[in-house]
Amino acid sequence: MTSPPTPLDMAVALLREGRPIDAQELMVRELQKIEREHGRGGPAWASAQCDLGHVLLNSDQFDRAAECYRQACSGPVPADQEHRKDQITYRLNLGMALQHAGRLDEAADELRRNVQERMAFYGREHAGYAFGLEALADVLYRRGDLREALEAAEETVATFWRDGHERVAGALAQRAEILKAAGSEGPAFTGLEPLPDEIIERMALEAVNRIDRADPQTGAAVLTDLASLLEARLGPDHQATLNALSTLANLGHHLGDQRMRIETIRRVLASYDRQGAHEQALMTVLGLAMAYGDAGDTDAGLHEYAQALARAQRIDRPEMTSQVLRNWGLALKEAGRKEEAERRLREAVTEALRGADHEMLGRARIALGLFLQHEERLEEARSIVSEALAGMDPAHPDAVVGRSHLGAIAEGRSCGCGDMGGAVAEAFRQFVVHQLPAGLLSRFDVTVEDGDFKIQVELSREPEPEELERLDRVIQTGYADFRRRLTARV
CATH class of the missing domain: 3.30.300 (GMP Synthetase; Chain A, domain 3)
Structure with a gap:
């Protein structure tokens, strides 16, 4: 028999639906209920504080989350071993929330204390000790204490490896990043032959997920080594290999290395074509077209947009065809080919109207409306942008752009980009x-x-x-x- 969902389960579901306020209110009511029934400071109250902290953390309210976690671990040391284990976990959460909030010195202090608590509770050889050490290594790395961070990361890997724990995957990804940040010219991933493929795949996912917070040069060095490992171990068509290459291509954009970016995208495209993965290949061609445009090769970029449209028409999904036409129209506008640009942007709206994707329809209308505004056809632009905004989430990035331009239209200006x-x-x-x-x-x-x-x-x-x-x-x-x-x- 399936257990009923907990309040935290329901709050997480609300977060996934884009309802963070409702998720918080549900957990606040649960905390108030616990206070009425059990008072403040006990294990049930601490657990409820931790659950509220999780919701706040996942709403990017890091300081408020940290205070919830601080409350959760603020009581006396419990005599009960399970409650003591919970309190140790709450302090780990506190340190990680402080790290997310950018309060790295405080985070390091809390996590050092947590590592000592874990050593006393679990012993140095236990994976429970390594959990705290892994978090501490990350904070030390973010602070620039690379030597100490690498020492902690090496011990974390050794402990998880010895314990046969699946968390070795994340620890290996962390160590690789710290190695590259410290200037290591050797391979970031070595000696992994004994590990099963599923751990290698998980390590790859962890490494890719860390890239957003890494220095782009460090991230590119990690991903280059990772892609080589994955291609040799899992093959060039494995999704983990393609994910690493795609992320590496994105970093090429940030680094301004358009040649590397284009070459990497072409490797991904060749794989999707070999597999007959038509929709993934289409989106990759769009990325290739943008890469050529950023490299200043306008003709090659526009050629790839034409190729993308042919692919989209074979797939025959209106929202995908609309996206291709919209992107192509914007590229034509940048190339100064205004008549062609307008035609493609209008076709993008027509295609979106064929489908049921309201977001894509709004994006197509905003792109057309902004084009018309920049051409000083303000009344037509006002109508199209207003219609787009009426059907979009006001927080959507394209809606934000559209609203800034709509204000300019109301003032009789042909641009609201600023x-x-x-x-x-x-x-x-x-x-x-x-x-x-x-x-x-x-x-x-x-x-x-x-x-x-x-x-x-x-x-x-x-x-x-x-x-x-x-x-x-x-x-x-x-x-x-x-x-x-x-x-x-x-």
């Missing part, structure tokens, strides 16, 4: 307003000053305590999410 901060602020405002009871706010203004949000709130009536708590959660959640978007665009 007011992205204001558009993100407006998306933040709409996010908050739509999450609150009608009639609660008489004013909620969001502006951007010195690269950050300034918020002004006026209430139209005296709120209920629950409404005030919800207002705080909505603002905090929106601030975390949209500030990330704002800083990404600055």
Whole structure:
């Protein structure tokens, strides 16, 4: 018989649905229930604090998550061994939340303490000790303490390997990154022949997932070694190999190494064509077209867009054909071929209307509307962009771009490219307003000053305590999410 979902299970499901406020409120109610039934400070209360911390952490509210974890491990050392183990876990979570918040010195202090707790509880040879050591190695690496980080990473790998623990995969990926950051010219992955393929695949996934936080040069060095290992071990057509190559190509863009990027994309494309993976091959051709454009080879890029359209028409999925036409139209516009650009952008809207993907339809309309705006056909642009925004999530990046341009159209300007901060602020405002009871706010203004949000709130009536708590959660959640978007665009 299947067990009923826990409150945390339900909160995670809400997060996946894009409902972070509802997820937080569910866990807050659960915490309040535990407080009423068991009081503060006990094992059940600490567990509920930890669960709320998980939801906040996954909503990018790292400081608030850290406070929940701090509360969870703040009580006296439990006599019960299971509760003691839980408290040790809560401190590990605290250290990791502080790391995400950028509070690296505090994170290092908490994780050093956690490593000592784990050594006393588990012993140095146990995988439970290595869990804390792995987290500490990451913080030391982020702080630039590479020698100490590498020592911790080496011990983590040795412990997991000796224990036969599957977490050796992540530890190997971590060690490889630290090795390359420290300037090692040798291969990042050696002596892995005894490991089963599933651990190699997991290691590859862990290495790819770490790349977003790595220095691009370090990431490229890791992925180059990883791709060579995977191609020899799993084959050139294995998905793990292709994922590593695709991520390496993306890093080529960041590094400005367009030649490496193009060569790598072509290796991926050849594999998908060998496998008959037509949709994946189509998306790879789109990436190739963009790479040629970034390399300044406009003719080669436009040729690849034509190839992509032929592939899309054979697949016959309207949303994919629309995406190709939209991207091709934007590339034609950049090449100064305006008549062709407009034709392709209009075709992108027509194709999207054939399908059921409302997001793709909105993106196609915004691309066409912005083209028309830049051509000073403002009334037509206003109509198309307004129609696009009416059917899109206001927080979608293309909707943010569209809103910034719509404001410019209203002012009679042919371009709104410079007011992205204001558009993100407006998306933040709409996010908050739509999450609150009608009639609660008489004013909620969001502006951007010195690269950050300034918020002004006026209430139209005296709120209920629950409404005030919800207002705080909505603002905090929106601030975390949209500030990330704002800083990404600055």
